[in-house]
Amino acid sequence: MSNIIYPTTNLKVTETLTIERGDGAYVYDSEGNQYLEGLAGLWCTSLGYNNRELIDTTAEQMGKLSYSHMFGGKTHQVGIDLSEKLTAMVPVENAKVFFGNSGSDANDTHVKMLRYYFNAIGKPEKFKIIARERSYHGVTVASASLTGLPPNHTNFDLPFNALGVLRTDAPHYFHGALPGETEEQFVDRIVNNLEQLILKEGADTIAAFIAEPITGASGVIVPPKGYYQKVQAILNKYDILFWADEVITGFGRTGNDFGCTTMGIESPALMTLAKQLSSAYMPISASVIRGDIYEAMIEPSAKVGVFGHGYTYSGHPVAAAVALKTLEIYERDNIFGHAATLGEYMQKRLHEFEDHPLVGEVRGEGMIGAVEMVSDKRSGAGFEGGAVGTFAMQSCQKHGMITRAVAGNSLAFCPPLIVTEAQVDEMIEKLGKALDETL
Numbered sequence: 001m002s003n004i005i006y007p008t009t010n011l012k013v014t015e016t017l018t019i020e021r022g023d024g025a026y027v028y029d030s031e032g033n034q035y036l037e038g039l040a041g042l043w044c045t046s047l048g049y050n051n052r053e054l055i056d057t058t059a060e061q062m063g064k065l066s067y068s069h070m071f072g073g074k075t076h077q078v079g080i081d082l083s084e085k086l087t088a089m090v091p092v093e094n095a096k097v098f099f100g101n102s103g104s105d106a107n108d109t110h111v112k113m114l115r116y117y118f119n120a121i122g123k124p125e126k127f128k129i130i131a132r133e134r135s136y137h138g139v140t141v142a143s144a145s146l147t148g149l150p151p152n153h154t155n156f157d158l159p160f161n162a163l164g165v166l167r168t169d170a171p172h173y174f175h176g177a178l179p180g181e182t183e184e185q186f187v188d189r190i191v192n193n194l195e196q197l198i199l200k201e202g203a204d205t206i207a208a209f210i211a212e213p214i215t216g217a218s219g220v221i222v223p224p225k226g227y228y229q230k231v232q233a234i235l236n237k238y239d240i241l242f243w244a245d246e247v248i249t250g251f252g253r254t255g256n257d258f259g260c261t262t263m264g265i266e267s268p269a270l271m272t273l274a275k276q277l278s279s280a281y282m283p284i285s286a287s288v289i290r291g292d293i294y295e296a297m298i299e300p301s302a303k304v305g306v307f308g309h310g311y312t313y314s315g316h317p318v319a320a321a322v323a324l325k326t327l328e329i330y331e332r333d334n335i336f337g338h339a340a341t342l343g344e345y346m347q348k349r350l351h352e353f354e355d356h357p358l359v360g361e362v363r364g365e366g367m368i369g370a371v372e373m374v375s376d377k378r379s380g381a382g383f384e385g386g387a388v389g390t391f392a393m394q395s396c397q398k399h400g401m402i403t404r405a406v407a408g409n410s411l412a413f414c415p416p417l418i419v420t421e422a423q424v425d426e427m428i429e430k431l432g433k434a435l436d437e438t439l
């Protein structure tokens, strides 16, 4: 037993698996056992392991300039190149980007930018943020407050009120629909709830609405058709900004460049990116904002003398070089096109488990999916606690595949975008064995 306090782990649990190396879509443990990476690490190793180009890029950049900060406008070309490539890719108007290290800190940056912006335009009371139940936005004090999962809140005494976090429905038809309700009626009801929340709180007090286009860590929830269009109509009506947390859905994961494209979300004002931005070869995140929000912050920062927010590693040159190379590879090798084609195949194969006696719902889009296990297939009633999910996850591991139990008893799938059709078949075969064993 080491002295590590393991993240997002029951602290009673001792070490579970020692991973030693990775290659392509596989990782290997200290005893040499091979595992197919069914979750791309934590939804991030899009180009797989041991990618020679990314390794060489890292080494070259380390040799050239291993560190330089960006405070006070000190800059470097690789950071500028990355910002240009990235801002040209995102569906955010006249995008500007602030670099950080993780999805959580990028979301904190956005919380502060929103305050800075509304203070700048003389609306300091417009600071609240609407976040959804069962969302995941990270674990720092601000981002955990936005996260809608109780285990990330319990015993941490998070400052929801001070941060102005408001909670609205998760767009999960399977669990959220009333008896007999159609998908359309479900959407209309939860969008109406959203509008009532806005009216109750006062639109003048609400800055933004944050959403993962498709949630990941909370069980891969794909909202019903029309949901975002109706949400955006309400937000536009009350002048509330749309903030897309694309930490998982960014860069090809859902079969398009961004989850916003897949879900028909138009012109988000803010976008959070991390994980696949560098294929997880180096930690880096990007808080992207619309140009006019940036413009409004210029004068106030000149008055204070500084925009007083920045991380030691904001724009780290090695992380920037790796991210830039990652984006080049996505483009050159048509990785998003591959993800679209293979994503359709993966969804088709995952949906074969709909008939399995243990499976209540199969959901997903592109190369992200989940299989939810239930105790009563007809009613969709779940199992108490997460023991069934954990058992199935361990069974997958026994059969040579890493996945993750999310939201209790769903198994999540999010393989590296470079997997082949044969590797998707391998994933399905191993999942089948694990489900049969769990039954």
Ligand code: PLP
Pocket (backbone or CB within 6 Å): 042, 101, 102, 103, 104, 105, 107, 136, 137, 138, 139, 212, 216, 217, 245, 246, 247, 248, 274, 275
């Ligand atoms: N936002 C979303 C949608 C995420 O899925 C995650 C992590 O899984 C985060 C934010 C937090 O990112 P990080 O773990 O890099 O802090």
